[in-house]
Amino acid sequence: KHFGQSLPLMLVGLNVWNTLYSLEQASADGLFNNSELRMMTANAAYTGNAMMAVCVGPGWxxxxxxxxxLREKIKQLTKAGVRAWLAQGNIDFAHAAKxxxxxxxxxxxxxxxxxxxxxxxxSKDIAGASSEDERYFLTLKRGTLSVMxxxxxxxxxxxxxxxxxxxxWIMSSPVTMILAALGMAYLLISAHANRYKREGLRLWLYRCSWGKAPEETWVGIDGHKTQLMALLEILQRPSVWARAVYTYPDRGPQRCLGFWVQLLLPATLAGSIVQLQPVLIDSEGTPVYHTPQQDPLYEHFLRGHWVDPELAGQLPEAAGDQQLQSDFAYRAKDQHRVWQAWVATPKSNTxxxxxxxxxxPLNQRA
Structure with missing residues (x-):
């Protein structure tokens, strides 16, 4: 009994946490893309729906x-419209129905x-499905969501x-049973769709010459070379994390102070020279390329330092400075190197x- 009463509150808490987590992940780089905006809208609506369920359930x-x-019969509150209760002169029931x-x-x-x-x-995810299995379950998921x-x-x-x-009738037993069945189907189908979602090395293993769905261009002598190059690209692929830091003045709009940037590189690149090309996008969406001779932006990157691989993805929340920091001493067993830098921006809303x-001769990955 107590679990049933607390379940709606638990769902509200989970939805609030999911919305805040999605917002944090999406806003880390200071820019929302269309996919992130759609997911944030859906998560916020789910949270509002869960909050309203706390009020709707007890009300019903x-x-x-x-x-x-009512009209010489005894009727339940929801068995008649508001107008009928008003016509009967039952103001309390009319207000309760409203x-x-x-x-x-x-x-x-x-x-x-x-x-x-x-x-x-x-629907957008279906176009980028990595396999027919994933596309099938995403299609089922879209159908379930459409029915919901x-x-x-x-x-x-x-x-x-x-x-x-x-x-x-809108909260009758058949309707609630259909909603419950749709909810269960949604969870099960989503789990299966996530199971078949493949990226990186997992996708390569699925499409390689001995995988379940061999890529046609990876067959034969020339295809074998292409296949190994694709594997090398995955193993050497860099990862970039960024967090925008804003100031919120008492008056006026917020202003972007800069970005914390982390660049994760494989240890196999030790001793190699990696070139970085920063691009600032202004408030109008116009890219502004920078070179070492034109802008001190490169100096900000060069003033970064090597950090512990365990800190990968964990960026500071406060603005940084240009003081040089000591580098982390990597060990032979460390498989990655992480470069962290504070990049101040001269303009806001960038x-x-x-x-x-x-x-x-390393495989290029921009």
Missing amino acids: NRAQGMFAP RLIARTATWAALGAIAAGVEAWQV AGMASLQLVGAVLGYWFNFA ALELEVHYPP
Whole structure:
């Protein structure tokens, strides 16, 4: 009993955590792309939907025990519209029905938005599926989300029509059972879709000549060379983390102070020269390329230092300075090197892009 009462609050907490985590991940580089905006919208709507469920559930439970005479019959609160209760002169029941309808309509609207936006994002993910299995489950997921959005929209319409008609059906046992079944199907299908999602080395193993879905261009003598080059590219691929740091003055808009940047490189590059090409994107979306002769931006990168590989992805939250820091002493067993630098920006509302160029004969990866 107590678990059932606390379950909605647990769902609210999980949704709030998921939304905040998604926001932190998406805003780390100071720039939201379309995919991140869609997922943030869906997560925020899911959170609002879970919050409204805390109000909607108890409201419907109370309504189950509310009966009053209407047209010479005893009817339940939700078995008649608001207009009918007003015509009967039962102001209390009319106000109770209005509140219940408003809460239910808000809850359903947020659910429809969340499922619809996520279905939109899944449609984009289908185009980039790494295998037919992943594409199949993503298609099922999109279909499930579409049905969920349709059911929520139907409930929204039913709630709005509750001002004039019986609206008990929108939370009837068949409807709630369908919603529960859709929720379970969504979770199971999502788990299977994530299982078949392949990236990096896992995708290479799937597409190599002895994998389950060999790439046609990787077959034969020439294909074997291409296959090994693809593996080398994966093993030598750099990783870049960035965090934008803002100042929030009492008056005026926020201003970007700069970026913390971490560059993770494989230990096999030790002793090699890696070239960095920073690109600042201004508020109008125009890229501004920089060279060592034109701008002190390179000096900011050069004033960075090597840090412990365990700190990869853990960037400071406060603005840095240009003081030189001591380098971390790497051990022979360390497989990566991590360069961290504070890059101050002269202009506000800018985004930073970084191109990484390996020296020949290493495989190039920009």
